Every structure is written in structure tokens, then in C-alpha cells.
Amino acid sequence: MRRGLAPVMEGARFVEVVAHRGDLRWPLPKDFVPRLKGRTVSGLGRRAKYLLVDLDSGEVLVMHLGMSGSFRVALDRGETIAGHYYHDRSKDTAHDHVVFRMSSGATIRFNDPRRFGSMKLVPRAMLDQEPLLRALGPEPLGNAFDAAMLAQACHGKNTSLKAALLDQKVVAGLGNIYVCEALCRAHLSPRRKASTIADRHGAPNGRTERLTDAIKAVLKDAIEAGGSSLRDHRRTDGSLGDFPHNFRVYDREGAPCPTRGCKGTIKRIVQNGRSTFFCPTCQK
DNA sequence: CATGCCCCCTGCACGC
């Protein structure tokens, strides 16, 4: 999503900001619009599942899509900008809660039926103290995230490996889909106790190596495919991401296990109230 | 401190 928005946001100014309704996950501040309008975007970043829009006012717009949020981008004239193609044609404006018109010519609509998404303005200097970001673990695609780090983070964890990977303090930015997919690729059971993937004293080993590799690989593949779209998740051009075609286990209950040589069948279980999909035969 | 459960909200698939 960050990659989709960057060409139309970076260096652009908020020409018009409309908040159709401010009761998202948290209420928008009442001066939300004036604090954004006229501001220029000096950079667009991301931390875990949060988009970070750097403003020339010294504030950062922190945005989260929640479960059902998406950004749709349409260009006032033409459909291409900086080599990126945008042709949002979606007509379902019913849940467009916030709309940005940028000086780049882009209209960006934040659409979120369930309103679990959020927007918040934080002074740049306070970002490292921001409660939403403070406790987040390492970025899974960063160099700091490796087998040693994962082994350490899972060391002594009494919960399931699935729950541990979903915990944003262990590693930041993995959701239900990508945890299931990474565990499948690493041939590790979601039911395994998290502390058992490392050695006794929290040292890395073949398993933690496999799992870090699997996490990085699944995220890279998903980003390249344009993300995972279920129902209302969209790319910025309004199209659906292609990654679901590459799901090996998620939402594939009853399907044959895709692992080469495995004769197992994908099973669905519930852990901590969330669906887990995995192959009990090859994921140990 | 660590863990698990409930809840926020809307839409959709399913069974009757």
C-alpha cells in the first residue's frame, strides 16, 4: 500500500481534505482537516501495519487500515503517474470516510466499511514515544530480524507458535494470513509451543532459520503480487491483489497439501479465537 | 509480566 501511495503522495500537497465521518477506530481530532490542508508530504514511510505520512508541519499522519480499510487512488487527468498506473473505477463510495485531494492530481479515498481503521496526527519529535508504535518488535524484512533474534523472542514463550508470531511485540506486521503461510513454508506446526523452536537457551537453529526465511519469503512474494485481497481489500488502483492465488494453506481447508511429496490435507483449527490453516502431516 | 478473551463494526455466505 505504501508503494502504491508513494508516487501520488510524496512531495505532494493536501489541496483538500474531507472527513465524511470521524468515528473511526478512534475519533479524528476536530482540527484534523486544518492540520492537514495545505501541508506537503515530505516522505511516506511504514512501521509494522502503520503508514507514516511525514508532513512539512512537523507532524506525522499515522494511518492503519484495520480489517477492511483500503485506499483508492484516481487521477484527475490521465491514469499514469511516475510510471504507475491508477484507474480506480470503484463506485462504492458509501464507506469513503476520508478523502484527500493532492496537488499531484490524485484523489485518495480512505474506504473502510467496518471502521476498524484509524488516523492519528503525532508530532514527529514524539513518534518514538507513540504508544501505538512503542512496543512493536523488529521489522521482519529488516536486517535486524534474523534467526537469532526470532529465537530470542520466542525463548521462554509459553504460548503457541501461531500466537507468538501474531504478537506484534515478537515481530511486527505479520497478520493471520501471513503467519499461516509462513508456518506452512517452514513446515512448523502452529500448535507447537513457541519456546520449542529455539534451543534451550534461546539460541538459533535450523528451525528458527527456516522460519525467518519463510517469513521474509512470504512477505516478499505478497508485496510483489500486490498484496492479499479478501473481499474489500484493494490495491490503490482499486484492483484486487493477486496474492490469494498463491495461498498455500489460508482458507484452503480440505485441499490437498501443496508441499511436494506430502499427501496431507489442509485443516482448519481455531487458536485464540482466530482461524488457523495448516497441514498436520508436514507441519511439525 | 504473560496470556487469552471480548469487543469495536459492517457485509457476506450459508442454511432454513
Next chain:
DNA sequence: TGCGTGCAGGGGGCAT
């Protein structure tokens, strides 16, 4: 066709 039920990608807050 219409209605009730269960379930969905996240994560804060609270009870245990």
C-alpha cells in the same frame, strides 16, 4: 425471497 447465524484481515483493554 427473506431472515437468522456465524464468520472475517486487527488490536486495544481488561480479567485472570
